Amino acid sequence: MRKLTVNRQVEKKIQKGHKILEKIDFEELPIENQLVELVSGSGRSLGTAYLSEQNKGIGWVLSSQKISLDxxxxxxxxxxxxxxxxxxxxxxxxxxxxxxxxxxxxxxxxxxxxxxxxxxxxxxxxxxxxxxxxxxxxxxxxxxxxxxxxxxxxxxxxxxxxxxxxxxxxxETFCILENGVHYQVFLNDGLMTGIFLDQHEVRASLVDGLATGKSLLNMFSYTAAFSVAAAMGGALETTSVDLAKRSRELSEAHFLANGLELDQHRLIVMDVFDFYKYAKRHELSYDVIVLDPPSFARNKKRTFSVAKDYHKLIEQSLEILNPKGILIASTNAANVSRDKFKKEIEKGFKGRKHRYISEVGLPADFRYNEKEESSNYLKVFTIRVDE
Structure with a gap:
């Protein structure tokens, strides 16, 4: 096993329990796609890692000991x-x-x-x-x-x-259960499967009645799993908005899998920001609005980044939210800390009175490194608007 000497900064991160090795901490890496022994500047062994570039860095620390991957x-x-x-x-x-x-x-x-x-x-x-x-x-x-x-x-x-x-x-397609609700999934059609399993707890809150007797708007809805959970939890009506044309077909499958008629559940293929304009023009309003955008998105009209633009979703949602309504603000952006995300949310409220009802991160099956905040990437706030 080859040795890789790390600088003092990386050594401190490892000692704090960090597992991800970041490219910015290494001037050059002649080694790739293999196990290495990490050593300090003084030659002290810091454990075993592997090097292989990916979207989150250039490798992972595996153990504080020397190990073999058999x-x-x-x-x-x-x-x-x-x-x-x-x-x-x-x-x-x-x-x-x-x-x-x-x-x-x-x-x-x-x-x-x-x-x-x-x-x-x-x-x-x-x-x-x-x-x-x-x-x-x-x-x-x-x-x-x-x-x-x-x-x-x-x-x-x-x-x-x-x-x-x-x-x-x-x-090719089949149904799974989550919180007692059926969802149709597909396992060999690109990277998606029809449901994001990390939102288990948020959907559980909807199944358990957060939207009972209410209208729900689900933005960036993908396959409308939040809407289906709300409908099973007693929501009177749901509206699901996503720009992808295929989202309608996939969403319908979830509703039908649970014996839900689509009469009270609208599926709209449209850019989210265009829908805000449409809703205001037609005087539409909702009791619960779910905001779970991708970390970064680009279409022909605009680009969207959670770190810079999430407050715009809050601002525009408040314009179509019914009195004493609820916002579910969510992001899976690992590069946006909890505090930064909350500041972005607050920026959108512009002083309007509101209360944080609950906060959840990753569910228990999504175990994460507690020593590294970005490992618990999911941040979801349920907020009641008091005015």
Missing amino acids: QAYFTKLFSQAKAKRQSYYQSDLDTAFRLFNQEGDGFGGLTVDLYGDYAVFSIYNHFVFSIRELLVAAFQEVFPEVLGGYEKIRFKAPGYESAHLFGQEAP
């Missing part, structure tokens, strides 16, 4: 991860959840999600891709009940995004 090592990691999710296995309300979550379960660059009888491996860099046969062998040892698996390639290679990885092939 099948036994990954079998142990998967076994520990499975033991920590027994409450999900015992639930009659959930058949889809995260089995393994990067550094939260001891190995950055890999996530594994369960969708009924099938697993989805998300691979974030070349190094993890190169050892995926080893990962699959260890996974099948620990999860023999999983019938088959798929891979999602979340870096620039090897020329495809999604593929069948092992075992049986899943049906």
Whole structure:
């Protein structure tokens, strides 16, 4: 195993429990896509990492000790991860959840999600891709009940995004349960699956009655999972807005899977900011508005960044929110801290009175590194507007 000497700044980060290695901390890296022993300037061993460039950095710290990545090592990691999710296995309300979550379960660059009888491996860099046969062998040892698996390639290679990885092939579409609600998913059609599992707790609040007897507007709705959860929780009507044309078909599937007629549930293909104008022009208003945009988006008309533009969503939502209405403000932007996100929200309120009802981050199956704030990337505030 080659050695990589790190500067004092990186050494301090490692000692604080940080797992991600960032490109900005290294002037040059002659090593890539392999295990390395990290050593301090004085030659003291700091543990084992692997180097492989990805969207979050150039590698991950794995252990404070020297380790070998063999099948036994990954079998142990998967076994520990499975033991920590027994409450999900015992639930009659959930058949889809995260089995393994990067550094939260001891190995950055890999996530594994369960969708009924099938697993989805998300691979974030070349190094993890190169050892995926080893990962699959260890996974099948620990999860023999999983019938088959798929891979999602979340870096620039090897020329495809999604593929069948092992075992049986899943049906083209099928239903999973979350909080007792059915959602139709698909495992081998690009990077998406039809639902974002990290929003489990937010959808639970809607199923449990946050929008009972109310109207709900779901912006950047994707497949309208929030709207379906609200409808199952007693919402009188929902409106789901997304620019992607395919979102309508995928959203309808979720509603129909739960026996919900679409009469009181509108699905609108439109740019969100154009819809604000449309709603004001037609004097539409809502009791609950969900704001869960992508971290960054660009279309022919405009670009949107959570870090710079989220306050605009708050401002415009307040103009179509009914008195004493509720806003659900959400972001999965790892580069936007909780405090920064809250400041962006407050900027949009411009002094209007409001109360924070609840705050949630990642659900329990999405284990994260508590020593690194960006690891708990999800930030969701439920806010009641008092005026």
